[in-house]
Amino acid sequence: xxxxGRAYPELAREVxxxxxxxxxxxxxxxxxxxxxxxxxxxxxxGCDAYVIQSHAAPVNEWVMEQLIMVDALKxxxxxxxxxxxxxxxxxxxxxxxxxxxxISARLIADLFRVAGANRIMSxxxxxxxIQGFFDGPVDHLWALPVLSNYVEEKYDTAEMxxxxxxxxxxxxADMWSDRLNAPLAIIHKRRDPNVANTVVxxxxxxxxxxxxxxxxxxxxxxxxxxxxxxxxxxxxxxKSVLAAATHPVLSGPAVERLRASAFQEVIVTNTLPIxxxxxxxxxxxxxxAPLIARAIHEVFEDGSVTSLFGGNA
Numbered sequence: 547x548x549x550x551g552r553a554y555p556e557l558a559r560e561v562x563x564x565x566x567x568x569x570x571x572x573x574x575x576x577x578x579x580x581x582x583x584x585x586x587x588x589x590x591x592g593c594d595a596y597v598i599q600s601h602a603a604p605v606n607e608w609v610m611e612q613l614i615m616v617d618a619l620k621x622x623x624x625x626x627x628x629x630x631x632x633x634x635x636x637x638x639x640x641x642x643x644x645x646x647x648x649i650s651a652r653l654i655a656d657l658f659r660v661a662g663a664n665r666i667m668s669x670x671x672x673x674x675x676i677q678g679f680f681d682g683p684v685d686h687l688w689a690l691p692v693l694s695n696y697v698e699e700k701y702d703t704a705e706m707x708x709x710x711x712x713x714x715x716x717x718x719a720d721m722w723s724d725r726l727n728a729p730l731a732i733i734h735k736r737r738d739p740n741v742a743n744t745v746v747x748x749x750x751x752x753x754x755x756x757x758x759x760x761x762x763x764x765x766x767x768x769x770x771x772x773x774x775x776x777x778x779x780x781x782x783x784x785k786s787v788l789a790a791a792t793h794p795v796l797s798g799p800a801v802e803r804l805r806a807s808a809f810q811e812v813i814v815t816n817t818l819p820i821x822x823x824x825x826x827x828x829x830x831x832x833x834x835a836p837l838i839a840r841a842i843h844e845v846f847e848d849g850s851v852t853s854l855f856g857g858n859a
Contacts, residue, residue: 620662632817748778755783765793
């Protein structure tokens with residue numbers, strides 16, 4: 547049985563259509579003091595439950611709603627409960643950078659477990675070690691096949707260079723490089739020692755002149771890093787610049803920055819909703835629903851999720 551929260555029901559409906567099942571009717575509302583109420587309007591006893599929720603802003607409200615849905619299922623005797631979170635909330639808080647900081651990604655995993663979740667399914671975790679935060683199976687899905695198939699069909703990969711926008715995304719860029727059989731370049735950011743602390747110098751490691759440069763990342767949030775990277779590549783003679791990212795967070799000034807940037811095309815998936823006013827001409831949104839639907843099918847049938855990625859996930 548499939549269930550959806552109110553954050554992005556369109557994605558859940560697309561998954562349900564692909565699987566030829568109905569989403570369970572749910573009554574969900576906010577009381578006057580902002581507390582959330584959820585009730586499922588048919589029996590869930592003994593079912594294999596999949597609770598889909600995309601954690602867009604306001605993240606905290608949608609996390610709480612999903613936790614309440616999981617609790618309701620547990621108390622209604624669902625046999626197994628799988629949390630489907632295409633964009634894992636608080637994923638960037640996966641370690642302590644300084645003293646007295648939380649590890650919020652672990653807290654989220656603990657909350658889901660205590661609420662009653664037996665399994666978590668997510669797409670392109672910000673850090674792979676988050677899989678170890680949950681005491682149970684975690685299905686880590688990769689959007690790379692979805693994004694790379696589109697890039698291969700539309701562009702000539704023989705003239706393409708895959709670029710990591712910073713040191714932290716080199717592993718992801720390396721996977722893209724292997725997939726497209728394209729060379730790899732890395733943008734290294736460092737402060738200029740001769741100028742006050744506010745200036746950042748971009749050094750490009752790799753051959754980009756005259757190449758179509760594909761910047762890859764797991765998410766685009768405020769778009770500052772990726773837009774600066776695009777400018778650095780164009781300044782070093784890149785023929786054109788593309789961006790491919792799984793999660794279109796697009797916070798604050800992101801849309802304005804991307805509209806004004808050098809990007810020929812920005813390719814993302816629909817793990818998060820993008821309202822019409824946040825869309826722009828160079829944006830291409832690919833559906834992640836077929837991947838989620840196939841993964842749910844494999845879990846339900848006790849099949850292999852890894853087989854969806856050629857054994858690499």
